[in-house]
Amino acid sequence: MRKYIALVAVMLLGVAVAGAASRKAVRINEVMVSNENSIVDEYGNRSGWVELFNSNFAPIDISSIFLGYGPDSASMRNNLYPVPLGDVNTRIPRRQHVVFFTDGQPNKGTFHTNFVMEPGNFIGIFDADSSLIDYVQIDANLQTNQSYARTVDGAGVFRIRTGSDMEGQYITPSSANIIRDTNERIALFAERDKNGFAMTLMAMGVVFTALLVLCLSFYGIGKIGAAVSRMNKARANASDGAATVALSDVEHDSGEEIAAIVMALHEHLNAHDTENTILTINKVKRAYSPWSSKIYGLRQVPEHHSAR
Amino acid sequence: MESTSFGTFIQDNLTQFWELTGFANAEFGNFVMLAVGLFFIWLAIKKNFEPMLLVPIGFGILIGNIPFNHEAGLEIGIYEEGSVLNILYNGVSAGWYPPLIFLGIGAMTDFSALIANPKLMLIGAAAQFGIFGAYMVALLLGFSPDQAGAIAIIGGADGPTAIFLSSKLAPNLMGAIAVSAYSYMALVPVIQPPLMRLFTTHKERLIKMKPARAVSQNEKIIFPIVGLLLTCFVVPSGIPLLGMLFFGNLLRECGVTTRLAKTASNALTDIVTILLGMTVGASTQASQFLTPQTIFIFFLGFMAFIIASSSGVLFVKLFNLILPKEKKINPLIGNAGVSAVPMSARISNNLGLEYDPSNYLLMHAMGPNVAGVIGSAVAAGVLLGFLA
Structure with a gap:
């Protein structure tokens, strides 16, 4: 409840500040x-x-x-x-x-x-x-x-x-x-860039820069993600006492490779993975939210009082 | 005497009523536009060309071109302030339908292919050359820079972006630009394959690309946040489109707002698509639409599509020159740099299968395809920044 009150207070403060700022x-x-x-x-x-x-x-x-x-x-x-x-x-x-x-x-x-x-x-x-x-x-x-x-x-x-x-x-x-x-910018483009070459050069430069920056960022994020996943895998292997896998040798397995390995196992060894047949039931915990609460969406059933 | 005056009364009223009917107010242009509307509906139903867009637009053209007496003050025309159609049209004229559509696109788009292979973003950037190629041609044809920018955005193959930009730069041309953009988007399966064949060799069409790596959930969540911050810091004028696109994608990927993502990608998008298509169609009233400028706009739109598709393919060929052999890209996915999602990616896939039945390019083509959505929004932001 306190959380909601704080949230509402912050929102009201924001609205007040925004309102005041506009008159400035x-x-x-x-x-x-x-x-x-x-x-x-x-x-x-x-x-x-x-x-x-x-x-x-x-x-x-x-x-x-x-x-x-x-x-x-x-x-x-x-x-x-x-x-x-x-x-x-x-x-x-x-x-x-x-x-x-x-x-x-x-x-x-x-x-x-x-x-x-x-x-x-x-x-x-x-x-x-x-x-x-x-x-x-x-x-x-x-x-x-x-x-x-x-x-x-x-x-x-x-x-x-x-x-x-x-x-x-x-x-x-x-x-x-x-x-x-006249719009000065448009007039300037009409006068100085009659064939549109400057616009093309600048605009394509901006488009390429924006997407190149995004591209490089995601190369970086991908590398960091892969490194983190390698570390987690190595940590999990180490804690299980399994054979240590050289970190540099671990790569993402593609779907095709996995499918090929599974097919090969199935075809030549007729192998099946063994289920441990233990059924685990985990309690699913959902955070309460008044937005999805049914009690606010349902009408109360009226009580029946018979007149005597 | 009384019966005569009663007869006159009836006659006068019927005459007045006749003057209000479409028959009395019809002009040749109305029939031309009605034929165009019927043609769009036929294309959508019989040829299955983008039916979700062409049915609302086609029917909107019928609605907008039923002749009536404009001086009667009936408040029924789309350009008459206060009319129902005018109220619905506000989403187009004020430019708030397109960002809502982008919210839906973000919520229904899986950016995994792009995250797995980020260099495909550059194809999406290269295809935007269609926009600026058309800009140069438009200037040559005598359009002012702001009008040229609004027309050229058709090359992004992105209807909402075209509507958004033209509502800001050249509102008087918006009807023609929107109809042109959506028409060519519907004709992507006809326009692109010949160009893809023209610019590629048989050997290039057989290039098999490595399957994309698996993308973690964290990367998918980071993508819209980083994407928004990076692109909008470069081009703040793209905030309405890019902000909503990435917001929709975060709703989809964060895993805790499934309900919101579903609403954004289904109900909301459907509602806005209906309203957008219908009102854009209705805005093409013969008096506003049947002008020589419209013919130029359709010509420029066609040029823009050709340049965009070709530059995407040619960029891949150029890119392959510097890529190692095992990382070469099949140039058949270059056309997908235009943001007609997922139609152009499907074309890449179909053409790839035509030459090698085991070469599925769909997932690879989705990368430049969704990059094209981002690229065209960035390009629109750049044009808006320079010319608004």
């Missing part, structure tokens, strides 16, 4: 302090915003985390906006984004914070247990309609983006910081 993957991805021509909220108003990114490959629910804001990293904890519970939109799909408007009007909805940002200040994300997940100091030189964004979603350093049409300067609320219209 939320990142501050892009910030705009002063917004005059960027996105509008659901009321048609423009305000600063902060974009969070789920860098995980699984959805994350960010309800009950906190957005903290302050003039320095320590004071962020004193000005927290709790992301409300019970809003389905707080579940961020894998590798996706969510935008909070920093308009200081939390009564407008889940995605409106209770603070307004200024350049040079700090904004951070805190988990429900108040542990810091991620933070950034907004560049003091950030101007109106400029954003402060990571070069790569969820990673990379923050840079000011002007919003111009130049590459790397786009302002991208609710979407990836790098806008890709």
